[in-house]
Amino acid sequence: SCTMSLSEAEVQSARGAWEKIYVDAEDNGTAVLVRMFTEHPDTKSYFTHFKGMDSAEEMKQSDQVKGHGKKVFSAINDMVQHLDNSEAFLGILTPLGKKHASQLKIDPKNFRIICDIILQLMEEKFGGDCKASFEKVTNEICTHLNNIYKEEGW
Numbered sequence: 001s002c003t004m005s006l007s008e009a010e011v012q013s014a015r016g017a018w019e020k021i022y023v024d025a026e027d028n029g030t031a032v033l034v035r036m037f038t039e040h041p042d043t044k045s046y047f048t049h050f051k052g053m054d055s056a057e058e059m060k061q062s063d064q065v066k067g068h069g070k071k072v073f074s075a076i077n078d079m080v081q082h083l084d085n086s087e088a089f090l091g092i093l094t095p096l097g098k099k100h101a102s103q104l105k106i107d108p109k110n111f112r113i114i115c116d117i118i119l120q121l122m123e124e125k126f127g128g129d130c131k132a133s134f135e136k137v138t139n140e141i142c143t144h145l146n147n148i149y150k151e152e153g154w
Contacts, residue, residue: 004083004084004086004140006137006140010133011083014083014133014136014137015083017126017130017131017133018076018077018080018134020122020130021121021125022073025069025070025073025074026066026073028069028073028121029066029068029069029070029071029072029073030065030066030070031121032069032117032118032121033065033114034060034065035120035121036113037050037053037065038056038059039117040113043110043113046106046110047068049064050062050064072114075092075096076118078092079141080137083137083140090144093141093148094144094148097145097149098152100145101148101152101154102152108145111141111145112142115138115141115142116138118138119131119134122134
């Protein structure tokens with residue numbers, strides 16, 4: 001499906017929620033990845049640089065972890081700017097999904113994991129309303145990614 005199921009009001013509140021966490025994109029992006037790697041250690045296997053890192057402290061200091069955290073947050077930020085334009089939104093998400101499916105061979109369940117951790121962090125830092133405002137966005141992202149994966153033969 002190519003239509004976004006967010007109303008104008010939902011788009012506005014999702015953007016407001018995202019802005020709060022995106023202000024510290026590098027720190028929060030790093031925190032999300034560190035939590036993912038520590039709570040779901042199998043996700044580290046996709047990142048050759050991070051495989052040997054076992055302590056959260058070590059990961060927090062890693063330039064690669066910081067760099068990838070920032071990359072993830074930047075990509076989501078681009079999508080958030082286009083929540084009211086499904087063509088532009090998918091224009092960002094589709095190549096990203098294809099790359100992760102065909103080149104990087106990342107299991108699609110990892111996107112749900114990372115989205116859930118972002119929502120957890122939002123709730124911890126800014127409360128349940130913030131999380132609730134952004135939940136629909138993460139569902140859109142994961143739904144579209146799953147569709148892209150299916151098209152790529154997963």
